[in-house]
Amino acid sequence: MTFDFSLIFSSIPKLLSGLGLTLELLILSSFIGLVLAVFTLLMRISGRWFLMAPAVAYIYIFRGTPILVQIFVIYYGLPQFEFIRTGVLWPILREPFWCCVIALSLNAGAYVSEILRGGVLGVDKGVLEAASALGISKSQRFIYITSPIAIRLSLPAYCNDTISMTKATALASTVTLLEMTGVARTIVAQTFSPYEIFISVAIIYMVMAWMLQKGFGLLEIRMSRYLKATAG
């Protein structure tokens, strides 16, 4: 048993094409997920039961079930219904790529809305009272006080969630999608050299995680300037 480096080198082009798909999945789902998360958060903190209840149910369902199962329900499950197969959304729902984007976005939406909520709850109540006392209205308080502070507070958890999302894109390989893990699995199936291929791919994922960590770290430092005490 040897470690076949030539195999790694010959696989690099294929793996990189998979990386492109991985990034597409990640960026699209993160973006849609973030939009969903903000809406869910607003519903969740609206104080009105008919908005809060659906938001809570959505979060509960998507955080309580494995992403793999969600992908399977959407990709394998939905075509069970005639109206899906004849509906306008069928061109989207029959594509494994879009099914994965949908599942990953819904997942991100649920998790990120909870992360943002944590940030919102972390905002000092006294600071908001001070804003109230100045006559600043509720919506203005949310925009100018709560949001910037909450975003800063949510950043570390959001970074971790984005790394989790990166890892979750690998699940797309279970519905025939040839993103990085999918490509790796086909190469391993042909060559039966799991170590070389899987470890190379794992390194690429780790580099991605590392870059995300660094990127968010810099962003956090930038956004935390106001916390740096320089005078006593």
Place this chain on the structure above:
Amino acid sequence: MSKQEPDMNTNKSEQEPIVILEHVCKNFGGFKALTDVNLTVHEGKKIVVCGPSGSGKSTMIRCINRLEEHDSGRIVVAGKELTHELKDIDAVRCEVGMVFQSFNLFPHLKVLDNLTLALKLVRKMPKLEARETAMRYLERVHIPDQVDKYPSQLSGGQQQRVAIARALCMNPKIMLFDEPTSALDPEMISEVLDVMVGLAQDGMTMICVTHEMGFARSIADYIVFMDQGEIVEINPPMEFFENPKSERTKLFLKQILTH
């Protein structure tokens, strides 16, 4: 408008008072934080509120700008009664400046933006004018040079002075202070009290919760003593210190003055 004028409030007591509390009660769950509180504050008057911890001092002044909602009784501020029907509570709030024990500056905004935010959002003041106003009040609290710093870069005394300037920027009719010096290191207390004395001398109407008895003696028109959610007595400082009426006041004064 008249708040910058020198002290000439002798014949103003004929006017409508700025703050009226009548039979105000407030419960937290089953706990009675305020019971039948009555207080009238005329323009230009300085009221100092004292009393043991938990006696309802904060609750009372927080009811005045409706950070707490009272359960029964009547509260009128600047001619507007605070009720559930009152839609525009923010219009009342910007007539009432408030300074908190823990400063509560906006941590993510520089000093200047702390001062101008409400001017821009609530008063719809143009940027330049807001900046000028802010600078004027920063000078008044003696820290115009800190304008580009974040609150975390200031000392406690400086932060509290920024908080006072922030409230003054809105040109309020009355200022509420909730133990503004309790969170400060001893050496910083006087710089904040100096600012407050200056404000008092300029004729600002003030309600101060504080245990700084020297300050109370020198500027208060009346001292309100609270205990267990009730106003026990209201007296001018001389009377209050020399000749307290109730036993509870005597006990409190003994505790606070013997160290």
Place this chain on the structure above:
Amino acid sequence: MSEIAGWADDFFWGAMVVIRIFAVSLVLSVIIGLIGSAMKLSGSRVTQAIVNAYTVIFRGTPELLVLLLIYFGAAISLTAIVQFFDPTVKFIEIPPFWAGAFAIALIVGAYMTETFRGAFLGVDPGHVEAARALGLSQFQTFVYVRIPQMWRLALPNFGNHMLSLMKDTALISVIGVEEIVFVAEMATTVTSKPFTMYIIVALIYLCITTVITLTVMALEKYANKHLASSR
């Protein structure tokens, strides 16, 4: 409805497999987490570096990839080793249940390591000093002062890791363990009711994760009893 009834016992046994793999990996991951955090806290530079590498690798790699690597990698390595002694052996299969349990335990163990370490460092050193000053031995201090506080600090994260672990078990259908996703795949080929079948899987997971969440909440309430009463 009749399609479901026919598969009820398969789903039941599948759920049992899920719970078994959950239990096995949970125990393993706690052991890994305890050892890892101890090494990170008290070990030499080298052991700290090893543990750091371990946590970085297993927290940065997709769970699916770890699972595939361990399942296929172990098979290849074992085969190579056995062939060294007995060249007639063609291929050795690793039991997928154990490969899966081990892979999941390694992943979750990396998270547990960080959580346990954080909890250990989160205990107020003043309390430890106070206990030592009162004459408690190092061991007594650990058992009576550190453990109860660590437990309270670690609980929220620990609960989240248990939930991740539970959801990770869905992956092992990929290597052919006959748990509920696997059952749903089988059932789909026979009944052509994929939605129904996968929704059942989702519901089963939702039930189990709900039980875990409620348990953790109850434990948290118990662990924070002394804090709640003081307010």
